[in-house]
Amino acid sequence: MTEPHELSAVAQLDALRAGEISSRELTEHYLDRIDRLDAGLGAFVTVTPEIAMADAARADERLARGEWSPLCGLPLGLKDLYPTAGIRTTFGSAALAEYVPTEDAWAVGLLRQAGAVIMGKTNTPEFGAACYTENDVTARPAVTPYDQGRYASGSSGGAAAAVAAGLLPVAHAGDGAGSTRTPAATCHLVGVKPSRGLVSPAPASSFFSTVIEGPIARTVRDAAMLLDVLARPWPGDLYGWRPETSFASAATRPLARPRKIAMWTGTGLDGVTPHPQSVLAVQRTAGLLGELGHEVHEIAIPAGCDGPVRQALKDLFVYAVGTMAPTLVAADRRHLFQPYTQHLITAAETMTAAEVVTAQTVLARYASTFLAGLDEFDLALTPTTNGPPVPIGHYFANGVDGEADLMLGWSCYTPWVNLTGQPAISLPSHVDGDGLPHGVQLVGRQRQDVELLALAAQLEDASPWADVHPPCWHQ
Known part of the structure; x- marks a missing residue:
């Protein structure tokens, strides 16, 4: 007999609307799985059973009256x-x-x-400042269900671990430099970073922000369903927009014509070579795209990430986290910050306004180089991460001063897309001989999110990765 979590999120919504399962039954199923499995996964910071059951009761009352809304009765986790x-x-x-x-x-x-x-809040690193999810709030780092000795990346590591293990049907995530896509890759999932402005950052507002919320899901159609809910601008958004068609319909509609796709596996970092499994992931996907009728052209990476660019990335990151964290926390509690956060705050205290403006200028030029280099292509294809999920403690080997370089070496394929504002999606590629997942990244033109989701759905139909699960899936 099929268990509720084995259904896609879209299928669960269909079952709710048809009366084949109640929201109470579905919610109890997921709460039971969280209770039994999360201690080994570190997926949640906070679980809210009372709120979840009250939400489910309201949903069942609405369903009984024949009322409906896009997520009516579906369990969901929110990033912390x-x-x-x-x-x-x-x-x-x-x-x-x-x-x-x-x-x-x-x-x-x-x-x-x-x-x-609302089932609760999913785990994240302190202030989202790392591509691993380990903090002093939870007893356990967020780990990939495929190997519980390895991180589920970050900063949406808890969301990815929960969806992959069947603790949630789909999850809310956020991406500032790859924080939705790299966790998706470590957990054999789909992770979407929308175009700038598609999902509102409100109540925040900024002339220069790389962070945007989006879905982590098992299938492209599940991700499209959640993205349709999120894609509603706040009236005060500086870059807000909406597509003319729904993402759910795009994920079920064939592309009208073949696409021209650029491909590369170079890291853009001197001395950092692409991992063989990351190369294999891109080659496999490029071959499948070719079989589907698309043109794939291997090119050199449009811009490197060494020298001034690497320094600018560090400077902007230091400024963003190092100035934001103290504003959120009273002075008498700042001693509770983790060493890496303390390191960023200390570095930010010595930064000048000129250094911040220079970093923004360097990164704007870097982003423009990518846009110009990809102008003749409809999309780009790269690995999502440079290698498999890394072991717990990997980033601490060289102390707090060395964390940023280790993180960039592993997540080097994703930050540029946040700077250009383009849409990107991480898709599962394969599970290697050690049982570890690998993913690929597809990047579309600015505000061409619908086209990106349509191509991703086409790949999904040709390679049904949703049938692959970690060991705890059947527990």
């Missing part, structure tokens, strides 16, 4: 970097372990309004 009214939001920091906001972030509010059943 985003405020949730009445539910603690720690930002992955022990300094904020008891903080309970009074208002929802804009996207969180959209998910609640759509009828989602």
